[in-house]
Amino acid sequence: MSNYRDHHETEEQAFALKLRNRLNAGAATLPADTAARLFEARQAALDSHSRRASGLSIVSFGRSVLSLGGDALRPMSAALLLVAALLGTDYITSSLQLDEVEEVDSALLADDLPINAYLDRGFDTWLSVSNSSAER
């Protein structure tokens, strides 16, 4: 029974192979304008493929960074990325703090109240007295 089926399948495949050869011969002799249209279609598809590949998105950037050096170095590159991110944040926050200090200094210096007033102990007393009287 299985012999019969095998024979049947082989026969089927042999016939299909002959059909295939005929069909291939037909596909090889397509009219020139059809072949040209297919060529254009392929080029258009390839163009859109490369446009897509070259478009730098955050995801693809991250992936390309992570794929540096293959699988073995992937954890290390991830760690490097993390350290770089930390250093970057640190730099930004410290520069922000510096700006703040500068602002306070310049405000103090430019104020009508002389800077020496803050060194005067009596001034502190006067401040606390005037505060407490204001509260009352």
Added chain:
Amino acid sequence: MVKADRASGAPKNKGIPLSTRVELSDFLASVERRAYKQALYAVRDEQAALDLVQEAMMRLAEKYGQRPAAEFPMLFQRILQNAIRDHGRRQKVRNTWVSLFSAFRGNDDDEDFDLLETLETADDSKPADTPHGQLQQSQTLAVIEREIEKLPARQREAFIMRYWEEMDIAETAAAMGCSEGSVKTHCSRAVHTLAAALRLKGITL
């Protein structure tokens, strides 16, 4: 193309190198003529067939261009078949409207197909060095193609993928979204129908 996504399953491809532009170009060049013929058998309109192939190529390049090249045949077939099916649906809707307004026009051109017409154009397109042999070949091809057109859609798809695209049974089943058993059944029926039709016309390959 959600179906194609599910069928191919992205995570299992870990470690397989992703395809390059050259691989995609080679694949499309190798498949474009057969794809055009396949679409033509299904929609029987040259312009529509060309549009469908272009649409399928674009979709493959845009959505799956970064996938491993080994997956291209299956993905492309799946995309092309979906495009052909969508086209069929659109045609059906359009035909309904057309037949509403012109009740006297036949809705199918099955019966008025003239084989001689095809043969003449096929013959005109290439001046033959051995006219008789060329004529016979193009006649046989026209008959084969006509019979392929007549096959039920699923049988035609299975036959083309298995025997013309040389995809294996598993790939064909994945592209068609059916079991491997059905692929075998479709293929076998298609081959038998074609063999019987050719025998009836006295054609031996």
